[in-house]
Amino acid sequence: MQTTFTPERLAESPSLQSVDDILRKCVHCGFCLTTCPTYLITHNELDSPRGRIWLIRDMFQEDTIHAETTFHLDRCTTCEACVTACPAGVEYDRLIDIARAHTNVHRQNKNMELLVWFLTAKWALRIGLLAGRAAQIALPGQQQGLIQSLLPRRLAHLVELLPHTVHTPSALTERSQLLLPYAFQDADATADAATEPAIAGKEKRLAESPSTSANSRGRNRDNQDNRDNRDDAIRGHVLLHTGCVQRQMWPQMNDAAATLLARTGYAVNIDASLECCGALAHHAGVETKAAAHRASCIDRVMNAVDGIGIRKVITASAGCGTHMKRYGTQVTESPADNEEGAEFVAAIVEDVTAFLKPEDLPVIPERRAVAQTIVLAYQSPCSLQHGQGIVDQPLALLKHAGFAVVELPEKKICCGSAGVYNITQPELAADLRARKLAAIDSVTPDAVASANVGCLVQLDRGGKQTPGTGDAPPIAHVVEWLNWACGGDVPQTARTLPQFHQSAGHLLNT
Numbered sequence: 001m002q003t004t005f006t007p008e009r010l011a012e013s014p015s016l017q018s019v020d021d022i023l024r025k026c027v028h029c030g031f032c033l034t035t036c037p038t039y040l041i042t043h044n045e046l047d048s049p050r051g052r053i054w055l056i057r058d059m060f061q062e063d064t065i066h067a068e069t070t071f072h073l074d075r076c077t078t079c080e081a082c083v084t085a086c087p088a089g090v091e092y093d094r095l096i097d098i099a100r101a102h103t104n105v106h107r108q109n110k111n112m113e114l115l116v117w118f119l120t121a122k123w124a125l126r127i128g129l130l131a132g133r134a135a136q137i138a139l140p141g142q143q144q145g146l147i148q149s150l151l152p153r154r155l156a157h158l159v160e161l162l163p164h165t166v167h168t169p170s171a172l173t174e175r176s177q178l179l180l181p182y183a184f185q186d187a188d189a190t191a192d193a194a195t196e197p198a199i200a201g202k203e204k205r206l207a208e209s210p211s212t213s214a215n216s217r218g219r220n221r222d223n224q225d226n227r228d229n230r231d232d233a234i235r236g237h238v239l240l241h242t243g244c245v246q247r248q249m250w251p252q253m254n255d256a257a258a259t260l261l262a263r264t265g266y267a268v269n270i271d272a273s274l275e276c277c278g279a280l281a282h283h284a285g286v287e288t289k290a291a292a293h294r295a296s297c298i299d300r301v302m303n304a305v306d307g308i309g310i311r312k313v314i315t316a317s318a319g320c321g322t323h324m325k326r327y328g329t330q331v332t333e334s335p336a337d338n339e340e341g342a343e344f345v346a347a348i349v350e351d352v353t354a355f356l357k358p359e360d361l362p363v364i365p366e367r368r369a370v371a372q373t374i375v376l377a378y379q380s381p382c383s384l385q386h387g388q389g390i391v392d393q394p395l396a397l398l399k400h401a402g403f404a405v406v407e408l409p410e411k412k413i414c415c416g417s418a419g420v421y422n423i424t425q426p427e428l429a430a431d432l433r434a435r436k437l438a439a440i441d442s443v444t445p446d447a448v449a450s451a452n453v454g455c456l457v458q459l460d461r462g463g464k465q466t467p468g469t470g471d472a473p474p475i476a477h478v479v480e481w482l483n484w485a486c487g488g489d490v491p492q493t494a495r496t497l498p499q500f501h502q503s504a505g506h507l508l509n510t
């Protein structure tokens with residue numbers, strides 16, 4: 001694509017130089033159009049990657065922000081399917097980031113800042129969830145609809161996404177603690193692994209804060225020797241990033257990730273103050289908030305690296321992992337930014353589905369036999385497949401556990417969750433959700449597996465609210481399915497699945 005920036009303008013702004021470099025790579029081939037979810041819905045070229053690239057070029061060249069430009073840029077899900085599809089290597093992801101930051105500085109969007117604060121502030125979201133759930137229980141359906149129609153548009157769509165269950169904060173992953181590998185909890189752990197009391201007992205006995213552990217080492221030499229032997233034998237210490245929204249909306253995914261890692265021999269460190277990674281704020285273009293979250297996360301991770309010697313940060317939420325892996329490219333000139341720390345953290349973050357290998361999983365044979373009767377559709381989150389290039393690994397893990405895994409048609413197309421997209425662009429998000437639910441319906445699975453909190457919430461609520469479709473199959477995180485196959489609880493959302501009730505109860509931990 002041709003551009004007309006003067007050398008003087010480019011010399012003044014490194015980000016404008018990046019914009020120019022990216023724009024010049026686009027050859028207008030249009031290969032990206034059919035993977036773009038918004039183009040598939042609207043058939044409007046301005047809602048396609050190629051159209052948005054034109055708009056961004058004009059915005060920077062003319063140094064003017066037209067309402068039409070922000071309208072179509074706001075409608076981009078940032079799913080990055082176009083980046084995967086582009087044969088010319090156009091970094092649309094970087095381009096839209098720079099363009100969004102530019103338009104948001106000029107708009108001073110206070111509503112977006114408030115929305116990001118609400119979603120990432122632990123107690124604000126919790127109180128909101130409890131209030132919303134109380135209203136759902138107390139009011140008949142008609143009154144709920146009336147009240148919802150009186151709410152501001154974005155708040156009404158946030159209410160639509162409320163889970164039917166308000167989860168109590170997790171006892172396992174909500175507070176700071178060290179979760180030891182199961183093999184060190186009890187010598188006969190492997191022999192007992194298929195029995196509910198043994199597993200349930202172990203899960204309750206795992207708590208031990210790192211600071212308590214350090215004190216006891218100082219006090220007792222025998223304990224010190226035992227611990228040294230133990231530390232030599234564990235596979236390694238990992239830090240589990242438990243995030244923000246997932247703690248409130250889907251805490252069972254963190255619990256399952258923690259126990260699954262412990263089952264595979266890792267010591268799992270949980271730091272309750274390692275919270276929002278900044279992905280939501282970044283998606284919404286609220287860069288000051290994103291930078292603050294990034295700085296806090298880098299600080300907490302470096303603290304664990306220095307204090308415990310962790311070498312990996314594991315996340316179960318694909319969106320968080322994608323964002324943290326890019327910390328190194330997000331540093332600004334803000335004094336809060338730590339360039340060296342950002343690059344270090346970005347290099348040690350890994351999604352749990354890529355970190356674990358099939359041969360690591362201690363799958364219980366009786367559970368594999370049950371899993372073989374469950375047709376599981378895998379919904380590949382955009383942030384995992386396009387953002388991190390993780391496509392086959394979750395499938396391999398699920399297949400190794402025995403599940404009859406099926407892939408979805410249009411598997412590269414976004415489900416409409418996309419950070420805060422399903423709140424800020426509810427109509428398009430609803431269309432994309434319906435399209436994804438139809439794709440799921442077409443393969444008639446018993447249940448669905450995904451790997452990102454946003455997709456889980458979007459499809460779980462969506463299935464129950466799309467007129468005429470009835471209840472969608474239950475959906476749970478990949479690690480919830482794997483953890484069950486290795487001896488953990490049945491995924492909460494899938495307890496009604498007949499396969500679990502046709503099998504011996506002691507194998508299921510329902």
Ligand code: SF4
Pocket residue numbers: 025026027028029030031032033049050082085086087088089090
């Ligand atoms: S596929 Fe790449 S080069 Fe082709 S139009 Fe899309 S962004 Fe441009």
Ligand code: SF4
Pocket residue numbers: 035036037038039047048049052075076077078079080081082083092
């Ligand atoms: S990021 Fe996704 S929604 Fe945005 S232009 Fe690319 S394919 Fe379309």
